[in-house]
Amino acid sequence: MDSLKPSEIVKELDRYIIGQHRAKRSVSIALRNRWRRRQVPEGLREEIAPKNIILIGPTGVGKTEIARRLSKLTDSPFYKVEASKFTEVGYVGRDVESMVRDLLELTINLLKSREQETVKPKARSIAEERMLDLLLPPKPRPSQPDAGKELQLEVVTSAPTEESFSTREKLRGMLRAGKLDTRYVDLDVADKSMPTVEIFSNVGMEEMGINFKDMLGGLLPKNTRRRKIRVPEALEILAQEEAQNLIDMDKIIQQAKEKVEQSGIIFLDEIDKIVGKNGGGGPDVSREGVQRDLLPIVEGSTVTTKYGPVKTDHILFIASGAFHAITPSDLIPELQGRFPIRVELDSLNKDDFIRILTEPQNALTLQYTELLKTEGVEVVFESDAIDRIAAIAEEVNTHTENIGARRLHTLMECLLDDVLFDAPDMPEKRIVINGDYVDAKLKAIKNDEDLSRYIL
Ligand SMILES: Nc1ncnc2c1ncn2[C@@H]1O[C@H](COP(=O)(O)OP(=O)(O)OP(=O)(O)O)[C@@H](O)[C@H]1O
Ligand SMILES: [Mg+2]
Numbered sequence: 001m002d003s004l005k006p007s008e009i010v011k012e013l014d015r016y017i018i019g020q021h022r023a024k025r026s027v028s029i030a031l032r033n034r035w036r037r038r039q040v041p042e043g044l045r046e047e048i049a050p051k052n053i054i055l056i057g058p059t060g061v062g063k064t065e066i067a068r069r070l071s072k073l074t075d076s077p078f079y080k081v082e083a084s085k086f087t088e089v090g091y092v093g094r095d096v097e098s099m100v101r102d103l104l105e106l107t108i109n110l111l112k113s114r115e116q117e118t119v120k121p122k123a124r125s126i127a128e129e130r131m132l133d134l135l136l137p138p139k140p141r142p143s144q145p146d147a148g149k150e151l152q153l154e155v156v157t158s159a160p161t162e163e164s165f166s167t168r169e170k171l172r173g174m175l176r177a178g179k180l181d182t183r184y185v186d187l188d189v190a191d192k193s194m195p196t197v198e199i200f201s202n203v204g205m206e207e208m209g210i211n212f213k214d215m216l217g218g219l220l221p222k223n224t225r226r227r228k229i230r231v232p233e234a235l236e237i238l239a240q241e242e243a244q245n246l247i248d249m250d251k252i253i254q255q256a257k258e259k260v261e262q263s264g265i266i267f268l269d270e271i272d273k274i275v276g277k278n279g280g281g282g283p284d285v286s287r288e289g290v291q292r293d294l295l296p297i298v299e300g301s302t303v304t305t306k307y308g309p310v311k312t313d314h315i316l317f318i319a320s321g322a323f324h325a326i327t328p329s330d331l332i333p334e335l336q337g338r339f340p341i342r343v344e345l346d347s348l349n350k351d352d353f354i355r356i357l358t359e360p361q362n363a364l365t366l367q368y369t370e371l372l373k374t375e376g377v378e379v380v381f382e383s384d385a386i387d388r389i390a391a392i393a394e395e396v397n398t399h400t401e402n403i404g405a406r407r408l409h410t411l412m413e414c415l416l417d418d419v420l421f422d423a424p425d426m427p428e429k430r431i432v433i434n435g436d437y438v439d440a441k442l443k444a445i446k447n448d449e450d451l452s453r454y455i456l
Helices: 006-014 021-039 063-073 098-135 147-158 162-176 203-208 212-219 231-246 249-263 283-299 333-337 350-358 364-373 383-399 406-425 435-447 449-455
Strands: 053-056 078-082 184-190 224-230 265-269 302-305 308-311 316-321 341-344 378-381 430-433
Touching: 006 021, 006 063, 021 053, 021 063, 021 249, 021 316, 021 341, 053 063, 063 078, 063 265, 063 316, 078 098, 098 162, 098 184, 098 231, 098 249, 098 265, 098 302, 098 308, 184 231, 224 231, 249 308, 283 333, 350 364, 350 383, 350 406, 364 378, 364 406, 378 383, 383 406, 383 435, 383 449, 406 430, 406 435, 430 435, 435 449
Parallel strands: 053 316, 053 341, 078 265, 265 316, 378 430
Antiparallel strands: 184 224, 302 308
16 A cells, blocks of 8 residues: 555545645655665665655544544554653653553554454364363263373274264354254353553663563463353453464564664654643753654654564654744754655645535534434535535634644534434424524624634
8 A cells, every 4th residue: 555656645635625735745754765765676675775754734623534544544663652751761751762652562463363363263163162162062982091091092983973062063053043052051161360460661661672561461471261152252352362372472572773873754643732832840841852752753763662673764753743933943953854755734724624524524513413313314405505614713812722623523513402312302304404503603703702612
Protein backbone atom coordinates (compact mmCIF):
# COMPACT_ATOMS: atom_id res chain seq x y z
CA MET A 1 0.00 0.00 0.00
CA ASP A 2 2.87 2.43 0.49
CA SER A 3 3.52 2.50 -3.22
CA LEU A 4 0.53 4.79 -3.66
CA LYS A 5 1.27 7.81 -5.81
CA PRO A 6 0.93 11.22 -4.14
CA SER A 7 -2.15 11.96 -6.18
CA GLU A 8 -3.68 8.67 -5.09
CA ILE A 9 -2.98 9.37 -1.44
CA VAL A 10 -4.61 12.79 -1.76
CA LYS A 11 -7.57 11.21 -3.48
CA GLU A 12 -8.02 8.70 -0.69
CA LEU A 13 -7.75 11.44 1.94
CA ASP A 14 -10.33 13.44 0.01
CA ARG A 15 -12.89 10.79 0.80
CA TYR A 16 -12.79 11.76 4.47
CA ILE A 17 -11.34 15.23 4.74
CA ILE A 18 -12.69 18.31 3.05
CA GLY A 19 -10.25 20.90 1.74
CA GLN A 20 -6.80 21.24 3.37
CA HIS A 21 -5.23 20.47 0.06
CA ARG A 22 -1.76 21.70 0.96
CA ALA A 23 -1.56 19.54 4.05
CA LYS A 24 -2.68 16.52 2.09
CA ARG A 25 -0.08 17.27 -0.54
CA SER A 26 2.76 17.51 1.96
CA VAL A 27 1.99 14.27 3.72
CA SER A 28 1.55 12.48 0.43
CA ILE A 29 4.93 13.71 -0.81
CA ALA A 30 6.58 12.67 2.43
CA LEU A 31 5.14 9.20 2.12
CA ARG A 32 6.07 8.83 -1.50
CA ASN A 33 9.62 9.92 -0.66
CA ARG A 34 10.07 6.98 1.65
CA TRP A 35 9.03 4.66 -1.11
CA ARG A 36 11.47 6.40 -3.46
CA ARG A 37 14.21 6.13 -0.88
CA ARG A 38 13.82 2.39 -0.82
CA GLN A 39 14.57 2.25 -4.57
CA VAL A 40 17.75 4.30 -4.25
CA PRO A 41 21.09 2.40 -4.36
CA GLU A 42 22.07 1.20 -0.93
CA GLY A 43 25.00 3.51 -0.20
CA LEU A 44 22.98 6.65 -0.74
CA ARG A 45 19.82 5.24 0.75
CA GLU A 46 21.14 5.51 4.28
CA GLU A 47 21.93 9.17 3.69
CA ILE A 48 18.43 10.21 2.77
CA ALA A 49 16.62 11.45 5.83
CA PRO A 50 12.87 11.96 5.97
CA LYS A 51 11.63 15.52 5.79
CA ASN A 52 9.55 15.99 8.88
CA ILE A 53 6.42 18.08 8.77
CA ILE A 54 4.66 20.53 11.06
CA LEU A 55 0.94 20.96 10.51
CA ILE A 56 -0.17 24.33 11.77
CA GLY A 57 -3.77 25.25 12.18
CA PRO A 58 -6.56 26.13 14.57
CA THR A 59 -8.40 23.48 16.49
CA GLY A 60 -10.86 21.21 14.71
CA VAL A 61 -9.77 21.71 11.12
CA GLY A 62 -8.55 18.21 10.41
CA LYS A 63 -4.93 17.96 11.56
CA THR A 64 -5.37 14.81 13.59
CA GLU A 65 -7.90 13.49 11.14
CA ILE A 66 -5.45 13.69 8.24
CA ALA A 67 -2.81 11.79 10.20
CA ARG A 68 -5.30 9.21 11.40
CA ARG A 69 -6.57 8.52 7.90
CA LEU A 70 -3.04 8.40 6.56
CA SER A 71 -2.19 5.65 8.99
CA LYS A 72 -5.09 3.53 7.86
CA LEU A 73 -4.35 4.19 4.25
CA THR A 74 -0.71 3.26 4.12
CA ASP A 75 0.36 0.22 5.96
CA SER A 76 2.95 2.10 7.96
CA PRO A 77 3.41 1.61 11.69
CA PHE A 78 1.77 4.67 13.16
CA TYR A 79 1.75 6.13 16.61
CA LYS A 80 0.07 9.30 17.75
CA VAL A 81 1.13 10.94 20.94
CA GLU A 82 0.56 14.27 22.66
CA ALA A 83 3.86 16.06 23.02
CA SER A 84 2.56 17.72 26.16
CA LYS A 85 2.48 14.40 27.93
CA PHE A 86 6.24 14.09 28.03
CA THR A 87 8.54 15.48 30.62
CA GLU A 88 12.20 15.99 30.62
CA VAL A 89 14.29 13.01 31.64
CA GLY A 90 14.72 13.14 35.35
CA TYR A 91 11.27 14.51 36.02
CA VAL A 92 8.36 12.33 36.94
CA GLY A 93 6.43 11.28 33.88
CA ARG A 94 7.12 9.67 30.55
CA ASP A 95 10.38 10.13 28.79
CA VAL A 96 10.31 10.84 25.10
CA GLU A 97 12.00 7.62 24.06
CA SER A 98 8.95 5.73 25.20
CA MET A 99 7.13 6.76 22.01
CA VAL A 100 9.52 4.67 19.97
CA ARG A 101 9.01 1.74 22.31
CA ASP A 102 5.26 2.20 22.10
CA LEU A 103 5.41 2.32 18.32
CA LEU A 104 7.34 -0.92 18.26
CA GLU A 105 5.03 -2.58 20.75
CA LEU A 106 2.03 -1.52 18.67
CA THR A 107 3.59 -2.84 15.49
CA ILE A 108 4.47 -6.15 17.08
CA ASN A 109 0.92 -6.58 18.26
CA LEU A 110 -0.42 -5.71 14.86
CA LEU A 111 1.81 -8.15 13.03
CA LYS A 112 1.08 -10.77 15.63
CA SER A 113 -2.65 -10.53 15.25
CA ARG A 114 -2.29 -10.61 11.49
CA GLU A 115 -0.19 -13.73 11.74
CA GLN A 116 -2.74 -15.24 14.10
CA GLU A 117 -5.32 -14.59 11.47
CA THR A 118 -3.34 -16.48 8.84
CA VAL A 119 -2.66 -19.50 11.05
CA LYS A 120 -6.25 -19.56 12.20
CA PRO A 121 -7.48 -22.35 9.91
CA LYS A 122 -4.63 -24.59 10.98
CA ALA A 123 -5.08 -23.69 14.64
CA ARG A 124 -8.77 -24.48 14.34
CA SER A 125 -8.19 -27.91 12.96
CA ILE A 126 -5.68 -28.77 15.69
CA ALA A 127 -8.10 -27.41 18.26
CA GLU A 128 -10.82 -29.61 16.83
CA GLU A 129 -8.65 -32.69 17.29
CA ARG A 130 -7.93 -31.71 20.87
CA MET A 131 -11.60 -31.14 21.47
CA LEU A 132 -12.41 -34.60 20.16
CA ASP A 133 -9.76 -36.01 22.50
CA LEU A 134 -11.54 -34.27 25.35
CA LEU A 135 -14.97 -35.42 24.33
CA LEU A 136 -14.22 -39.06 23.70
CA PRO A 137 -14.44 -41.07 26.87
CA PRO A 138 -11.05 -42.50 27.81
CA LYS A 139 -10.50 -45.92 26.34
CA PRO A 140 -10.50 -48.75 28.79
CA ARG A 141 -6.90 -49.76 29.22
CA PRO A 142 -5.80 -53.30 29.58
CA SER A 143 -3.86 -54.15 32.73
CA GLN A 144 -0.71 -52.12 33.15
CA PRO A 145 2.07 -54.36 34.34
CA ASP A 146 4.89 -51.87 34.15
CA ALA A 147 5.81 -48.56 32.67
CA GLY A 148 7.96 -49.86 29.85
CA LYS A 149 5.21 -52.00 28.48
CA GLU A 150 2.63 -49.33 28.93
CA LEU A 151 4.31 -47.24 26.31
CA GLN A 152 4.04 -50.00 23.78
CA LEU A 153 0.48 -50.71 24.71
CA GLU A 154 -0.35 -47.06 24.32
CA VAL A 155 0.81 -47.19 20.76
CA VAL A 156 -1.25 -50.22 20.07
CA THR A 157 -4.42 -48.99 21.72
CA SER A 158 -4.31 -45.53 20.25
CA ALA A 159 -4.00 -46.83 16.74
CA PRO A 160 -7.47 -46.12 15.48
CA THR A 161 -9.50 -49.22 15.37
CA GLU A 162 -12.30 -49.26 12.91
CA GLU A 163 -14.81 -48.65 15.64
CA SER A 164 -13.12 -45.80 17.50
CA PHE A 165 -12.40 -44.12 14.21
CA SER A 166 -16.02 -44.07 13.25
CA THR A 167 -17.16 -42.77 16.65
CA ARG A 168 -14.60 -40.02 16.38
CA GLU A 169 -15.85 -39.05 12.94
CA LYS A 170 -19.43 -39.16 14.08
CA LEU A 171 -18.54 -36.90 16.97
CA ARG A 172 -16.71 -34.59 14.62
CA GLY A 173 -19.81 -34.30 12.51
CA MET A 174 -21.89 -33.44 15.56
CA LEU A 175 -19.31 -30.93 16.73
CA ARG A 176 -19.29 -29.16 13.40
CA ALA A 177 -23.06 -29.16 13.17
CA GLY A 178 -23.19 -27.45 16.55
CA LYS A 179 -25.02 -30.35 18.19
CA LEU A 180 -22.58 -30.37 21.10
CA ASP A 181 -22.86 -26.66 21.78
CA THR A 182 -24.65 -27.15 25.05
CA ARG A 183 -22.22 -29.70 26.41
CA TYR A 184 -19.42 -28.91 28.79
CA VAL A 185 -15.83 -30.08 28.87
CA ASP A 186 -13.12 -29.79 31.49
CA LEU A 187 -10.36 -27.50 30.39
CA ASP A 188 -7.27 -26.11 32.05
CA VAL A 189 -7.35 -22.40 31.55
CA ALA A 190 -5.09 -19.62 32.73
CA ASP A 191 -6.34 -18.34 36.03
CA LYS A 192 -7.48 -14.79 35.51
CA SER A 193 -7.59 -14.12 39.24
CA MET A 194 -3.82 -14.02 39.35
CA PRO A 195 -2.85 -11.03 41.45
CA THR A 196 -2.06 -8.22 39.07
CA VAL A 197 0.76 -6.09 40.22
CA GLU A 198 0.31 -2.49 39.29
CA ILE A 199 3.62 -0.79 38.88
CA PHE A 200 3.91 2.81 37.95
CA SER A 201 6.17 3.21 35.02
CA ASN A 202 9.41 4.51 36.23
CA VAL A 203 11.68 6.49 34.00
CA GLY A 204 14.80 4.53 34.84
CA MET A 205 13.16 1.23 34.18
CA GLU A 206 11.63 2.39 30.96
CA GLU A 207 14.98 3.56 29.78
CA MET A 208 16.38 0.13 30.10
CA GLY A 209 13.43 -1.26 28.29
CA ILE A 210 12.44 -3.41 31.18
CA ASN A 211 8.84 -4.04 31.75
CA PHE A 212 8.23 -5.09 35.30
CA LYS A 213 4.92 -6.71 34.60
CA ASP A 214 6.38 -8.90 31.89
CA MET A 215 9.24 -9.89 34.13
CA LEU A 216 6.99 -10.86 36.98
CA GLY A 217 4.61 -12.53 34.62
CA GLY A 218 7.43 -14.76 33.52
CA LEU A 219 8.60 -15.48 37.04
CA LEU A 220 5.31 -16.31 38.62
CA PRO A 221 4.21 -19.85 37.98
CA LYS A 222 1.59 -20.03 35.26
CA ASN A 223 -1.55 -20.53 37.22
CA THR A 224 -4.04 -22.72 35.52
CA ARG A 225 -7.32 -23.89 36.83
CA ARG A 226 -9.55 -26.65 35.62
CA ARG A 227 -12.91 -25.27 34.65
CA LYS A 228 -16.04 -26.57 33.08
CA ILE A 229 -16.55 -24.74 29.84
CA ARG A 230 -19.13 -24.99 27.13
CA VAL A 231 -17.88 -26.66 23.97
CA PRO A 232 -17.94 -23.68 21.60
CA GLU A 233 -16.11 -21.47 24.09
CA ALA A 234 -13.59 -24.18 24.84
CA LEU A 235 -12.97 -24.65 21.15
CA GLU A 236 -12.24 -20.95 20.88
CA ILE A 237 -9.80 -21.10 23.79
CA LEU A 238 -8.03 -24.12 22.33
CA ALA A 239 -7.78 -22.49 18.92
CA GLN A 240 -6.25 -19.39 20.46
CA GLU A 241 -3.74 -21.48 22.36
CA GLU A 242 -2.79 -23.32 19.21
CA ALA A 243 -2.51 -20.10 17.23
CA GLN A 244 -0.08 -18.84 19.87
CA ASN A 245 1.99 -21.96 19.44
CA LEU A 246 2.01 -21.73 15.68
CA ILE A 247 3.43 -18.26 15.35
CA ASP A 248 7.10 -17.50 15.45
CA MET A 249 7.47 -14.52 17.76
CA ASP A 250 11.15 -13.99 16.97
CA LYS A 251 10.36 -13.59 13.32
CA ILE A 252 7.53 -11.20 14.07
CA ILE A 253 9.67 -9.05 16.33
CA GLN A 254 12.33 -8.87 13.65
CA GLN A 255 9.79 -7.87 11.02
CA ALA A 256 8.25 -5.30 13.31
CA LYS A 257 11.59 -3.71 14.08
CA GLU A 258 12.39 -3.43 10.43
CA LYS A 259 8.99 -1.97 9.62
CA VAL A 260 9.29 0.61 12.38
CA GLU A 261 12.79 1.62 11.31
CA GLN A 262 11.98 1.80 7.63
CA SER A 263 8.45 3.12 7.48
CA GLY A 264 7.33 4.18 10.96
CA ILE A 265 5.39 7.40 11.40
CA ILE A 266 5.14 9.23 14.69
CA PHE A 267 2.50 11.91 15.00
CA LEU A 268 3.48 14.45 17.62
CA ASP A 269 0.29 16.24 18.46
CA GLU A 270 0.18 19.54 20.34
CA ILE A 271 3.81 20.32 19.75
CA ASP A 272 3.05 23.96 20.53
CA LYS A 273 2.28 22.97 24.11
CA ILE A 274 5.93 22.24 24.75
CA VAL A 275 6.94 25.74 23.81
CA GLY A 276 7.55 27.87 26.85
CA LYS A 277 6.76 31.47 26.08
CA ASN A 278 9.84 33.68 26.55
CA GLY A 279 11.67 30.94 28.34
CA GLY A 280 10.15 32.01 31.67
CA GLY A 281 10.62 30.05 34.89
CA GLY A 282 8.44 27.35 36.39
CA PRO A 283 7.17 24.49 34.30
CA ASP A 284 8.47 26.08 31.09
CA VAL A 285 11.97 25.04 31.94
CA SER A 286 10.90 21.45 31.71
CA ARG A 287 9.11 22.06 28.42
CA GLU A 288 12.25 23.29 26.80
CA GLY A 289 13.91 20.22 28.23
CA VAL A 290 11.37 18.09 26.42
CA GLN A 291 12.27 19.81 23.17
CA ARG A 292 15.91 19.02 23.82
CA ASP A 293 15.06 15.43 24.58
CA LEU A 294 13.18 15.22 21.31
CA LEU A 295 16.16 16.36 19.26
CA PRO A 296 18.15 13.13 19.09
CA ILE A 297 15.06 11.04 18.43
CA VAL A 298 13.86 13.21 15.60
CA GLU A 299 17.33 13.52 14.15
CA GLY A 300 18.08 9.85 14.38
CA SER A 301 19.40 7.84 17.26
CA THR A 302 19.16 4.40 18.68
CA VAL A 303 16.54 3.68 21.29
CA THR A 304 16.91 0.69 23.56
CA THR A 305 13.82 -1.42 23.82
CA LYS A 306 13.23 -4.73 25.41
CA TYR A 307 13.32 -6.24 21.93
CA GLY A 308 16.71 -4.75 21.21
CA PRO A 309 17.89 -1.45 19.73
CA VAL A 310 15.70 0.47 17.29
CA LYS A 311 17.11 3.17 15.02
CA THR A 312 14.98 6.25 14.54
CA ASP A 313 16.86 7.72 11.57
CA HIS A 314 14.16 7.04 9.02
CA ILE A 315 11.05 7.38 11.11
CA LEU A 316 8.86 10.16 9.76
CA PHE A 317 7.69 12.71 12.31
CA ILE A 318 4.58 14.74 11.71
CA ALA A 319 4.07 17.39 14.35
CA SER A 320 0.94 19.41 14.76
CA GLY A 321 -0.23 22.33 16.78
CA ALA A 322 -2.54 25.32 16.83
CA PHE A 323 0.31 27.78 17.36
CA HIS A 324 -2.02 30.46 18.66
CA ALA A 325 0.16 33.00 20.34
CA ILE A 326 3.38 31.46 19.19
CA THR A 327 4.92 30.32 15.92
CA PRO A 328 7.18 27.41 15.03
CA SER A 329 10.05 29.87 15.33
CA ASP A 330 9.48 29.83 19.08
CA LEU A 331 10.63 26.24 19.18
CA ILE A 332 14.27 25.88 20.06
CA PRO A 333 16.25 26.46 16.85
CA GLU A 334 17.69 22.99 16.69
CA LEU A 335 14.23 21.46 16.67
CA GLN A 336 12.93 23.92 14.08
CA GLY A 337 15.63 22.73 11.74
CA ARG A 338 14.45 19.18 12.05
CA PHE A 339 10.98 20.01 10.81
CA PRO A 340 11.73 21.64 7.46
CA ILE A 341 8.22 21.38 6.04
CA ARG A 342 5.55 23.65 7.48
CA VAL A 343 2.01 23.56 6.28
CA GLU A 344 -0.77 25.79 7.38
CA LEU A 345 -4.26 24.41 7.44
CA ASP A 346 -7.13 26.65 6.50
CA SER A 347 -9.83 27.55 8.93
CA LEU A 348 -13.19 26.30 7.84
CA ASN A 349 -16.08 28.41 6.58
CA LYS A 350 -19.71 27.82 5.81
CA ASP A 351 -19.09 26.21 2.43
CA ASP A 352 -16.63 23.78 3.99
CA PHE A 353 -19.16 22.93 6.67
CA ILE A 354 -21.80 22.14 4.08
CA ARG A 355 -19.44 19.71 2.42
CA ILE A 356 -18.23 18.25 5.72
CA LEU A 357 -21.82 17.58 6.73
CA THR A 358 -22.62 15.66 3.59
CA GLU A 359 -19.65 14.50 1.54
CA PRO A 360 -17.20 12.41 3.60
CA GLN A 361 -17.70 8.65 3.80
CA ASN A 362 -18.34 9.15 7.50
CA ALA A 363 -20.33 12.38 7.18
CA LEU A 364 -22.21 13.42 10.28
CA THR A 365 -25.62 13.43 8.62
CA LEU A 366 -24.97 9.90 7.43
CA GLN A 367 -23.97 8.83 10.94
CA TYR A 368 -27.21 10.13 12.44
CA THR A 369 -29.32 8.70 9.65
CA GLU A 370 -27.84 5.27 10.22
CA LEU A 371 -28.09 5.55 14.00
CA LEU A 372 -31.79 6.34 13.81
CA LYS A 373 -32.43 3.74 11.18
CA THR A 374 -31.77 1.18 13.89
CA GLU A 375 -34.95 2.46 15.56
CA GLY A 376 -36.86 2.20 12.33
CA VAL A 377 -36.92 5.97 11.97
CA GLU A 378 -36.02 7.53 8.66
CA VAL A 379 -34.42 10.94 8.93
CA VAL A 380 -34.14 13.09 5.86
CA PHE A 381 -31.96 16.17 5.83
CA GLU A 382 -33.10 18.69 3.26
CA SER A 383 -30.50 20.86 1.65
CA ASP A 384 -31.80 24.09 3.17
CA ALA A 385 -31.37 22.47 6.59
CA ILE A 386 -27.74 21.66 5.82
CA ASP A 387 -27.29 25.21 4.67
CA ARG A 388 -28.75 26.60 7.90
CA ILE A 389 -26.65 24.33 10.11
CA ALA A 390 -23.48 25.33 8.29
CA ALA A 391 -24.35 29.00 8.53
CA ILE A 392 -25.06 28.75 12.25
CA ALA A 393 -21.82 26.83 12.79
CA GLU A 394 -19.86 29.57 11.10
CA GLU A 395 -21.68 32.25 13.04
CA VAL A 396 -21.18 30.67 16.43
CA ASN A 397 -17.54 30.02 15.61
CA THR A 398 -16.95 33.68 14.89
CA HIS A 399 -18.93 35.00 17.85
CA THR A 400 -17.66 32.64 20.47
CA GLU A 401 -14.73 30.25 20.20
CA ASN A 402 -13.62 28.95 16.83
CA ILE A 403 -13.58 25.21 17.28
CA GLY A 404 -13.72 24.38 13.60
CA ALA A 405 -15.67 21.35 12.46
CA ARG A 406 -16.17 20.23 16.04
CA ARG A 407 -18.90 22.87 16.19
CA LEU A 408 -20.95 20.71 13.85
CA HIS A 409 -20.97 17.92 16.40
CA THR A 410 -22.46 20.08 19.13
CA LEU A 411 -24.92 21.64 16.73
CA MET A 412 -26.15 18.31 15.43
CA GLU A 413 -26.58 16.90 18.92
CA CYS A 414 -28.58 19.92 19.92
CA LEU A 415 -30.64 19.87 16.76
CA LEU A 416 -31.55 16.22 16.99
CA ASP A 417 -31.91 16.08 20.74
CA ASP A 418 -35.68 15.44 20.65
CA VAL A 419 -35.53 12.95 17.83
CA LEU A 420 -32.78 11.00 19.54
CA PHE A 421 -34.81 10.89 22.74
CA ASP A 422 -38.18 10.05 21.26
CA ALA A 423 -37.16 7.84 18.35
CA PRO A 424 -38.23 4.51 19.90
CA ASP A 425 -41.74 5.81 20.68
CA MET A 426 -42.40 7.83 17.56
CA PRO A 427 -45.66 7.16 15.75
CA GLU A 428 -44.52 8.60 12.42
CA LYS A 429 -41.40 6.93 11.20
CA ARG A 430 -40.20 9.56 8.81
CA ILE A 431 -38.74 12.84 9.94
CA VAL A 432 -37.86 15.62 7.58
CA ILE A 433 -35.33 18.11 8.84
CA ASN A 434 -35.66 21.32 6.88
CA GLY A 435 -34.54 24.89 7.32
CA ASP A 436 -37.53 25.78 9.49
CA TYR A 437 -36.88 22.85 11.78
CA VAL A 438 -33.28 24.00 12.23
CA ASP A 439 -34.34 27.55 12.94
CA ALA A 440 -36.97 26.44 15.41
CA LYS A 441 -34.46 24.35 17.33
CA LEU A 442 -31.37 26.47 17.15
CA LYS A 443 -32.24 30.09 16.50
CA ALA A 444 -33.10 31.04 20.05
CA ILE A 445 -29.94 29.48 21.40
CA LYS A 446 -27.82 30.97 18.68
CA ASN A 447 -29.08 34.49 19.24
CA ASP A 448 -28.36 34.43 22.92
CA GLU A 449 -24.60 34.73 23.07
CA ASP A 450 -24.25 33.48 26.62
CA LEU A 451 -26.49 30.54 25.98
CA SER A 452 -24.72 29.57 22.79
CA ARG A 453 -21.39 29.81 24.54
CA TYR A 454 -22.54 27.09 26.90
CA ILE A 455 -24.66 24.94 24.72
CA LEU A 456 -23.36 25.06 21.20
N1 LIG B 1 -11.49 19.33 6.80
C1 LIG B 1 -12.31 18.45 7.43
N2 LIG B 1 -13.07 17.60 6.72
C2 LIG B 1 -13.88 16.72 7.34
N3 LIG B 1 -13.99 16.61 8.67
C3 LIG B 1 -13.25 17.42 9.43
C4 LIG B 1 -12.37 18.37 8.85
N4 LIG B 1 -11.76 19.04 9.85
C5 LIG B 1 -12.21 18.51 10.98
N5 LIG B 1 -13.12 17.54 10.76
C6 LIG B 1 -13.83 16.78 11.78
O1 LIG B 1 -13.75 17.51 13.00
C7 LIG B 1 -13.30 16.72 14.07
C8 LIG B 1 -12.04 17.26 14.69
O2 LIG B 1 -10.97 17.26 13.76
P1 LIG B 1 -9.47 16.98 14.18
O3 LIG B 1 -9.43 15.99 15.30
O4 LIG B 1 -8.70 16.62 12.98
O5 LIG B 1 -9.02 18.37 14.72
P2 LIG B 1 -7.55 18.94 14.92
O6 LIG B 1 -7.26 19.81 13.76
O7 LIG B 1 -6.61 17.85 15.19
O8 LIG B 1 -7.77 19.86 16.18
P3 LIG B 1 -6.92 19.98 17.55
O9 LIG B 1 -5.92 21.04 17.32
O10 LIG B 1 -7.97 20.40 18.54
O11 LIG B 1 -6.35 18.65 17.84
C9 LIG B 1 -13.13 15.34 13.52
O12 LIG B 1 -14.25 14.60 13.91
C10 LIG B 1 -13.13 15.49 12.02
O13 LIG B 1 -13.84 14.43 11.43
MG1 LIG C 1 -5.77 17.11 17.02
